[in-house]
Amino acid sequence: MAGALPDSQGVEHFRVVRDLADFDVRSGNWLERVIFNNRLKLLALFAFISVFLGWQSMQIEVNANFERMIPSSHTYIRNFLDNKEHVRGLGNQIRIAVENTQGDIFDPEYLKVLAEINDILYLTPGVDRPWLKSLWTPLLRWSEVTEEGMRGGPVMPDGFDGSPAKTKELRRNLSHSGAIGNLVSTNMRSSMILVPLLDRYPDTGKPINYLSLSRTLEEKIRSKETDKIRIHIVGFGKLAGDLIEGLTVVISYFALSVLIAGVLVFLYTRCLRSTLVLVSSAILGVVWLIGLMKLLGLELDPYSILVPFLLFAIGLSHGAQKMNGILQDVGRGTHKYVAARYTFRRLFLAGLTALLTNIVGFLVLIIIEIPVIRDLALMTSVGVTGLIFTKLVLIPVILSYTGVSPVAARRAVQEQHVEDASRTVVGRLWAMLEQLTRRRAALAAVSLSVLLLAAGLVMRVDLQVGDLDAGAPELRPDSRYNLDVAYVTDNFGLTSDQFAVLVKTPPAKCDAYQALVDSDRLAWELEHVEGVMAVSSFSERLRRIVGGMSEGYYKLATIPRDDRIRGYAANRVISDNPDSMNPSCEVMPLVAYLTDHKAETLERVLKTVEAFAATHNRDDVQFLPAAGAAGIESVTNIVVWESFYRMHLLLYAAVVVLCFVTFRSWRAVVVAIVPLLLTSILCEAIMVALGIGVKVATLPVIALGVGVGVDYALYLLSIQLALQRGGASLAEAYKGSLDFTGKVVALVGATMAAGVVSWAWSPIKFQADMGILLTFMFLWNMIGALLLIPALSHFLLRDIGRRPKDLEVREWLPQVSIEGTAGEPATEKPSLEVHSHAV
Template identity: 35%
Template sequence: MNGIVRRLEALLFGHRAAVLVAIGVLTAVMAYFALQLRMDAGFEKQMPIGHEYIQTFRKYSGDLFGANRLTVVVKPRQGTIWTRPALTRLYDVTQAVLFLPNIDRLGVQSLWTPNSFVNEITEEGFRAEPLIDGTISAPSLTDDVIAKIRRSTSDGGFIGTLVSRDQTSAMITAELDEYDRAGNKLDYVAYNRLLEEKLRSKFEDKDFEIQIIGFAKQVGDIADGASSVLVFCAIALVLTALAVFWYCHSVRFTVLPILCSLTSLVWQFGTLRLLGFGLDPLAVLVPFLVFAIGVSHGVQQINYITRELAHGRTAMQAARHSFTGLLVPGTLALVTAFVSFVTLVIVPIPMVRELAITASIGVAYKIVTNLVMLPMLASWFNVSKAYAERALARHEARSRWLRTLAAVARPRNALIATVLTVLLLGAAMFESRDRVVGTVAPGAPELAADARFNRDALSISKNYDIGLDWLTVVFEAAPESCENVAIGAYQDDFAWAMQDVPGVISINGFSSLMRTYNLGYNEGNPKMSAVPIDSGNYAALATEIGRMRGYMRKDCSMTAVHLFLADHKATTIAGVIRAVEQFRHANPSKDVKIRLASGNAGVLAAINDEVERSERPMLLYVYVTIMILVLLAYRDVRAVIACCLPLTVATFVGYWFMKELEIGLTVATLPVMVLAVGIGVDYAFYIYNRLHAHMAEGQNIVQAMENALLEVGMATIFTAITLAIGVSTWAFSALKFQADMGKLLAFMFLVNLVMAMTALPALAVVLERLFPRRSAVRASKLMSH
């Protein structure tokens, strides 16, 4: 292996100019394509492939309420909705929604649409009439007409659904099709601007407020907030540059690692465009995560080069020594980070798989830009003797206080540190055992609590009974089952059982409508508020219910119950899912099969389920990869334990941190935990590589570890603190998920630093004492100077 690295060094540095020109040309080409990259969000690509809930969702998508809904509320700033100006404004907004692109017009519902009707009990029996007759227009509204509409709305049970409980606002709901008839995908970012232009800007004024929520609005607001992501990333970049300059006192060595990391970023964006991908708003932070990995490796290179310069090497010699000394540990670390991101593809969610490809491409390019391009560019530098002397003085000054930290490698201290590490692992595993997979707060978790979307969502949830989040439970039966009264009775029992489940605020379904219709057909007799047991009457009522969308198929082979939830927090959804499964298990039926689940809560439940199911196998694959790479590099089981145990501790401490700060494990936070492993591996490989180099020179484990920490400890500490400070500025972002990511990343950078500088050397020393080597370390294993 050492010979291969030497030959590669000779080849590349023997043709420096040609290699760098080729890199420059590639960068220019990729920059052209990178400039064409656009935001690309999608509701469909959030759905787990093959999940039971998503299969139910797709099978009955034409019969049930769509999960990709748009909700618009018209709210007078003073007074109630029962005025001519307010109802006129509601009519105008309803018409505007009807003519929005990608709207399923049959699915639009408000007081003004013909699918909103009241079931009236008259002397002749049961009669269904629209809330607002088709002959009535906005100009023809009179006090008597408005009074009749108000009465019909109340009689029809629409107070709390289409009209707020306090009757100060009215709702319009619509369902979005992600693809138009030509098969063109909806641009959610552009659609959000259209909603603002056609609805909010046009109809909101000093007299009326327009509230808009839904997936399209949420993703659009996140994309708009992505501009702040760029601002904070730029701030982090500037802080990183200033810190690197303080570290090396050279503008050239400051620009070099940042330039190389940005080069791989350009390649990454260009490749995504060539592959036909866009950049999902929820994955917009991933490129910076990859950039952070590049900076980490870049600083190690600068540390190595300046150390070589301080010992009298020329720029060419220092660069070549850096290349050969760090190529293997750097490649091993980047391969591990690459595998870490690639393992995200086991999560069967298209958005996560796209994110995995995005991140792994960026990491793969780091091998070229940070391990090859950087030292080759540095070899062209003309470094003065004075700079080399100052570099040596700084190195000696830093080494003095690092010696105190390196004392952790002494046997007694190492034993204490190892015991503390094991105790910390136990505490972290215990405290993180009930961490939440999914969102932990109501509203859009990606946006700040005071964001307009979340303010609108909170206002609507407070004033309407149906809730913004619903779980649809499907009841399957044989075809042509409209005379099977057992279906309605079974579903009625289910609805009663679900009423007291925490988080369920209301229930509406086939059986509840059956009760309402039976009551109406029997002159309002309270005793008749029941599911009929007569098959003829049952079938007649089913025909009436079949006129409405969202509750059944025409042949009664599918009927549905909608459970409207207080919020979409993971704990709420999980509790309701458990209750449904318990009922299904405890009350089997030969006529009916209960299927989970549709509605937006059903989609979220499927996402949470897949994230939780995939997380442990994914981490297992990552750790197996690390173990294999460490074994290949060092042929030593002790190295595997010393490198992997600190990473494990850092991972569980990170989960503990997430639990305490109420950050759920979601498709947005999952890459951060993967990155934490990647950063920790960087530190581990660089430290262990120097440890083996010194042991190969004949030093004992304590001396070798102290020298390794003195050589790469400063770069490790500097990198972690610099990156932590940079991302900590994200805490001030308007996007909550960026603020949470900033806190989590800063914490994970520092935890991995502490583990690398204390637990790793302590474990290495303790294991060496417990299991002494039978033979000396061979230098040929190391590919290092």
């Protein structure tokens, strides 16, 4: 290859080319020639793609989807989805509690406001209107047994006008409805409106826009608040809307991340033009991603908002490596065009391998059977694929035109050749790190790592799955939503944490005697499970009706063997509860109301149901978990926990394979993987310390941290191994690796951490948790790579490249000047600077 000096190991050392006429444009591999000999055409193509995808990105929608946030392919969730038409009241719904702070619910003024809110909700787009339930809807019914037989009707009297007579009738009807503690608070100061939601708008077929719904609730419902009336709104639709609303704050953090990145890169390079190129290309990668998401029909949601931040950070990492290589070549006097080609030639394979490792690592998340995580995996992989073009190709091409500041370039080279390392902070730090290649320091570093590993393993024993706090853990404890949840829990006997079991029989057989008896037995078992407040079932309601038919005698409130009595009672239950009892009499929900939705509570309830179903399921009756908010969450926890170890196994297997392909040495693979493993375990220990469970929001963090962290090892070890195979000692090779890419590794780690640490102040708690964990992983991966790679290399890679005639390999090294021109006398202290380019 023209302009290159090969050694016996095939490592190429690039000479300085000051005049472009002295450079052979036909040198390099076919890909390099295609790219750099057609630069203008390539830039025109990139400009066209960027404009098109930029236009697409401006049309991206931000939303959330209930069914995409649950493991819809799991058997238990299929039980719910296949039967959700029969149990409309257990699906996606909003609960609105209207409180009278100065009286009770029978106040005419309160009832008037409640009626206005009811009418507004009825006309709100996305509401499943027939199943809206409140004091003002006919779904809320009362019944009683009299001498003349069963009587009943809507709780709200016909022609209610607020008069004392009608109010008295309302009180009486309510006392016979069973709504107290459910739709009416136990202190009679507030009542609930249950608002079932559709999955899509009937007129357009588009998914429900939760942001629009949330804003409607705030503008038209919450605005009804006065000194006397307070509104409390809970449910997935409102939570999703609040999360999306909070994204506007998080998106502003992206601008902060860009600013921080720009400042740190400029302080490192002191070159404005290369800083602008680097930051702009990183932003361009994000624009490409969002545009591609629009083309693929994907949306941004509260979970996938992580991806643009991550993609910007990854793009900055790889771009910084390219910029650093060009800075050093230009600083030695090489023409900017040649420097760009040299950098492409040296770093394309290492960069491509690192990005492919990122892609494979992120694709591993597809094994998790939760659509929102699979979307995140697809988005991240598509985005990183785009980085192959915007970072590995576009940045060198642009810099081949713009070049870098000559002053900044000379400074970059001079800093590597200061004779006295103690003159600079970086020099002293590099000297300390170089000591880690020696036995005593290496043994100390490895021993410290073992101690940290042991401590991490001890702490991670307490790692839990699911939510560890009451309320909505996605938001801060003092958020309006969580305050509303606390009010509903404190004032209503039955909470919104419902764990429902679907009791399924053949059509018209739900009133079969043995099915009712078994259902009653399951209800009894659940009532005695810690964390269950109450249980409501078809059999329990039927017994109440039978007891009423027997003059209220409690001993006769049982399940009768007489088919006619059971059939009559069953019809009454179904007619009085059309929102939760289906007319075909084949699916009846058994609902356990829980004190909270903590992981341990859900696990106890689910195990009880599974054990009961295992011994009582048969052809004519089946007990199918799980519906209700708590039931769905319990299944989500199972899927997350099962995926946790599979994800780790596949992720590290993929990283090991790609590292082996890159290094062709199992010892080098061990050196690269150990810091990643240590970081993963310490991250889990931190989750335990901070009270963060493994859930949908945190599960991807470890995979993303490993996918990004392996980049450090790939760049450092690629250069180190190349230098060792060229004849350098381990200490010399690691020093050369630090000189060439060490500062960039430190820069990237600090920049990525600084970009996400601002999330700690996000109003969305799970994003704050993600920010804290990612900050730790970015920093610790960087620190671990700089400290452990030389220490582990002392024990595993010390003899790489050693040969009996080692002096013959080194004969030419003193002849290489600081400018890097082969064969000229050295003008300063001999160094391995030329080796540091060999990747």
